[in-house]
Amino acid sequence: MRLQFILSEIGVGLRRNLSMTISVILVTFVSLTFVGAAGLLQLQINEMKDDWYDKVEVSIFLCPADSEVPTCAGGEATAEQIDALRTELEGEELSPYVKEIFFESKEDAFASFTEQFADEFWAQGVTADDLQASFRVALVDPEQYQVLSDLFTGRQGVEEVRDQREVIEPLILVLNRASLVAAALAAVMLLAAVLLITTTIRLSAMSRRRETGIMRLVGASNLFIQLPFMLEGAIAATIGAALSVAGLWFGVKYLVEDWLAQSVRFVQYIGTDAVWTIAPALLVIAIGLATVSSVVTLSRYTKV
Structure with a gap:
């Protein structure tokens, strides 16, 4: 009721x-x-x-032939400079920070560029020599980007160290x-x-x-x-x-x-x-x- x-x-x-x-x-x-x-x-x-953030990489761009950056005054990064960078990245000192390293040559960069921008008219005149080689470094902790930046920025043969988080x-x-x-x-x-x-x-x-x-x-x-x-x-x-x-x-x-x-x-x-x-x-x-x-x-x- x-x-x-x-x-x-x-x-x-x-x-x-x-x-x-x-x-x-x-x-x-x-x-x-x-x-x-x-x-x-x-x-x-x-x-x-x-x-x-799990896919964030640090890109270490190597000097191209015509860069005006002071660290590239000697021209394109040499094989010796590239090997020295690789050795340091794979060394024990950076092992707590570095999870994986991938080297992208100019030819690899051009192949990726062509695949991504094949239909764009402005990309037709780009050649492999217009691009630059780089190391792509996956970090154990993406927040520790500054460790690699401090270590490789200003190094001879390195034009720029860039954190992909700057884009994200x-x-x-x-x-x-x-x-x-x-x-x-x-x-x-x-x-x-x-x-x-x-x-x-x-x-x-x-x-x-x-x-x-x-x-x-x-x-x-x-x-x-x-x-x-x-x-x-x-x-x-x-x-x-x-x-x-x-x-x-x-x-x-x-x-x-x-x-x-x-x-x-x-x-x-x-x-x-x-x-x-x-x-x-x-x-x-x-x-x-x-x-x-x-x-x-x-x-x-x-x-x-």
Whole structure:
């Protein structure tokens, strides 16, 4: 009987404040979509770091014939200089830092260049002599790039020591900032959702003050009186969370998996399973917002 009464009160409350309830659903949907987008973006950043940082190499570019760098004043790197560099890279001193070494000759570099840019018109006039040899060094810990940089920068026969993270990290920085922007927008929208849920519950409580007074007179507890109002907010917020999860799922499915992953293939993207990873958190946030808003509002507006 009590359950039937509570359900009927919830139905009455939702019907009386239908427009406000729809507003709560929409604001919760938008705010949690921003929260979910920020979470998914962070998962994507972590995925890229795990995938790319394991493949990061330090490139030691050897002097070409026409370089103006002071260490290349003697012209193209000689076989003796190359052998000396190889010996040092394979020596015991660097063994704790170096995982793998690969030497790329000018011919190897030209073969890779031709394979990658075969269809580009500007690449047709490039020859092997226009490229330079290099050592590609995979590190045990990519964070220890500075060890190799300090050791080989300024060495005769070496034009430049370059860390591939210099290419990756600007993109990671942009994504991190985008994640922060999404989180900031989510915080603003969550505040709007709290205010709207509070207003909705207050209006619902004020419109039913007579019923609340009667329930007080017959000895109903605070929890029994407040529960329908709390559940109204929780139901609206949960619907908004469900719409948010659905929107994020469709976004990842059709924008990321079906479009972006087919257009830009060198990035390992998150999939729809990532949406289900953050879905419980979105649901908890939605219910938490509704609960906090309800408790704060009802402590004042259900007094008789």
